[in-house]
Amino acid sequence: MMTYEKLSxxxxxxxxxxxxxxxxxxxxxxFLFHHKF
Structure with missing residues (x-):
């Protein structure tokens, strides 16, 4: 995972x-909504 400083x-x-x-x-x-109901 990239650090916040790197993204900034x-x-x-x-x-x-x-x-x-x-x-x-x-x-x-x-996707979850359609597969739930």
Whole structure:
């Protein structure tokens, strides 16, 4: 896992990483929701 300091070096990379994380979380929640019901 990358350190916070390493991510803070490039704000654009950090922003992209957070966006990817949010999208992945969204898809994961949708996937679990559809498989639960």
């Amino acid at each position: 070096v490039n704000f654009t990379d950090r922003k992209t990483l957070m966006t990817i994380f949010d999208v992945c979380q969204f898809f994961l929640q949708t």
